Amino acid sequence: xxxxxQLKYIRQLEQKKYRRREGCFVAEGTKVVGDxxxxxxxxxxxxxxxxxxxxxxxxxxxxxxxxxxxxxxQHPQQVLALFPLPTLxxxxxxxxxxxxxxxxxxxxxxxxxxxxxxxxxxxxxICSEDTVDAWNxxxxxxxxxxxxxxxxxxxxxxxxxxxxxxxxxxxxxFLDGDNIYTQELxxxxxIIMGNEGNGISDAVRAxxxxxxxxxxxxxxxxxxxxxxxIATAITCSxxxxxx
Amino acid sequence: xxxxxQLKYIRQLEQKKYRRREGCFVAEGTKVVGDxxxxxxxxxxxxxxxxxxxxxxxxxxxxxxxxxxxxxxQHPQQVLALFPLPTLxxxxxxxxxxxxxxxxxxxxxxxxxxxxxxxxxxxxxICSEDTVDAWNxxxxxxxxxxxxxxxxxxxxxxxxxxxxxxxxxxxxxFLDGDNIYTQELxxxxxIIMGNEGNGISDAVRAxxxxxxxxxxxxxxxxxxxxxxxIATAITCSxxxxxx
Numbered sequence: 001x002x003x004x005x006q007l008k009y010i011r012q013l014e015q016k017k018y019r020r021r022e023g024c025f026v027a028e029g030t031k032v033v034g035d036x037x038x039x040x041x042x043x044x045x046x047x048x049x050x051x052x053x054x055x056x057x058x059x060x061x062x063x064x065x066x067x068x069x070x071x072x073x074q075h076p077q078q079v080l081a082l083f084p085l086p087t088l089x090x091x092x093x094x095x096x097x098x099x100x101x102x103x104x105x106x107x108x109x110x111x112x113x114x115x116x117x118x119x120x121x122x123x124x125x126i127c128s129e130d131t132v133d134a135w136n137x138x139x140x141x142x143x144x145x146x147x148x149x150x151x152x153x154x155x156x157x158x159x160x161x162x163x164x165x166x167x168x169x170x171x172x173x174f175l176d177g178d179n180i181y182t183q184e185l186x187x188x189x190x191i192i193m194g195n196e197g198n199g200i201s202d203a204v205r206a207x208x209x210x211x212x213x214x215x216x217x218x219x220x221x222x223x224x225x226x227x228x229x230i231a232t233a234i235t236c237s238x239x240x241x242x243x
Numbered sequence: 244x245x246x247x248x249q250l251k252y253i254r255q256l257e258q259k260k261y262r263r264r265e266g267c268f269v270a271e272g273t274k275v276v277g278d279x280x281x282x283x284x285x286x287x288x289x290x291x292x293x294x295x296x297x298x299x300x301x302x303x304x305x306x307x308x309x310x311x312x313x314x315x316x317q318h319p320q321q322v323l324a325l326f327p328l329p330t331l332x333x334x335x336x337x338x339x340x341x342x343x344x345x346x347x348x349x350x351x352x353x354x355x356x357x358x359x360x361x362x363x364x365x366x367x368x369i370c371s372e373d374t375v376d377a378w379n380x381x382x383x384x385x386x387x388x389x390x391x392x393x394x395x396x397x398x399x400x401x402x403x404x405x406x407x408x409x410x411x412x413x414x415x416x417f418l419d420g421d422n423i424y425t426q427e428l429x430x431x432x433x434i435i436m437g438n439e440g441n442g443i444s445d446a447v448r449a450x451x452x453x454x455x456x457x458x459x460x461x462x463x464x465x466x467x468x469x470x471x472x473i474a475t476a477i478t479c480s481x482x483x484x485x486x
Contacts, residue, residue, distance in 0.1 A: 118461070118467065119461070120459070120460045121462055144467060144468075146467065216362050216363070216364070217362070217486075218361070219364055224361065224362065224389065225387075226358070226476075230359060230473070233469075233473045233476050233477055234476055234480045237477045237480060237481070238480070240460050241424040241481075
């Protein structure tokens with residue numbers, strides 16, 4: 001049984017300002033909720049009778065119809081849970097290969113990038129303040145559970161880049177960069193991926209000290225751009241295969 | 244001005260059976276339509292007054308409101324055009340690196356894969372008959388115009404694989420395959436990518452003679468899967484960088 005107040009509370013969490021105010025986000029489905037439960041204590045778990053709860057978790061039972069009413073999915077999947085927003089660590093420092101996102105807007109792209117980071121063992125993603133919120137229900141869903149294993153930090157990105165030692169490797173991909181397949185790539189460093197339409201912003205571009213190019217293999221035609229998640233995957237793959 | 248018959252005709256083209264019957268598909272937006280116009284003669288072009296028509300193209304002028312009514316997009320973009328379905332070449336033979344899709348279901352994934360093929364200079368994609376239709380409006384849109392430059396062929400995939408010489412390299416990615424980063428990769432060959440949930444089907448798996456693995460770089464956790472478009476990008480990148 002879902003109360004009116006619960007319904008209203010959950011629906012509001014679609015919006016970033018309510019997630020920030022309540023310190024709480026929504027996750028759905030057996031895979032995503034299951035992965036998050038391995039790391040985080042939920043604030044609440046709503047599930048239909050067919051959900052197999054892990055040991056120690058007692059869900060509030062709901063009907064299929066109630067689940068549909070609280071769900072953000074077209075096809076709700078057995079369970080919806082509320083988790084506390086991870087605390088942002090302001091004393092963050094980079095000691096390994098790290099991703100930074102400069103204004104990525106599409107929730108599906110951010111979700112896919114989090115999943116790529118998880119696959120390639122990149123434990124932290126730094127996001128500019130204008131990057132879409134990672135605890136948006138669409139992003140959480142698109143991570144397929146990877147959001148449980150990757151730290152995500154929102155920060156003033158140009159200021160953060162200013163705080164790095166001048167010789168710290170900061171990578172970005174550009175049309176006039178050096179071929180990523182033949183360029184030397186360091187084990188540590190920051191890889192910056194830009195906005196879907198405009199790429200890396202001017203303020204951030206000025207801090208990139210290693211300009212890379214993902215070459216295309218077109219025959220005599222103008223090259224188009226790659227989707228930002230695809231470019232992230234190719235770049236991370238290229239860094240990791242060298243190890 | 245759009246007639247009732249035109250509206251009905253265009254809306255029906257959302258469905259594969261009508262596209263097949265009419266031999267026609269829908270493309271939208273300046274980029275996608277512009278790329279297609281470089282290759283194909285349109286059957287019809289509907290555009291608002293602000294669209295800059297290329298030389299030789301005279302669109303049927305429509306209002307913003309009319310464009311909204313015929314469009315499949317949330318935010319219609321100046322132009323919608325109808326193009327003839329490309330003729331399927333049944334005498335197809337492989338002489339270069341080619342992609343094959345075995346049951347890819349998501350229109351966004353297929354669109355992204357077509358875009359990846361275009362980037363990496365892969366001119367042909369062979370699709371199993373249960374792969375989502377490439378001329379679905381959502382796929383066409385997700386290709387960002389690449390559908391104008393990549394040949395897409397629907398075929399009985401297991402039968403086609405049977406017709407290949409026994410030693411022709413047929414690649415697939417599997418959890419127990421050989422590390423793609425260190426394995427020898429040929430210049431010619433077929434790369435098979437499977438369904439989002441189930442991977443490569445049994446009938447097709449039996450024909451794969453080079454099993455590859457995209458290794459993950461997790462620290463001590465069960466590896467999750469990669470999205471099929473991401474796996475395609477990493478695989479194509481790895482084949483092409485060796486050239």
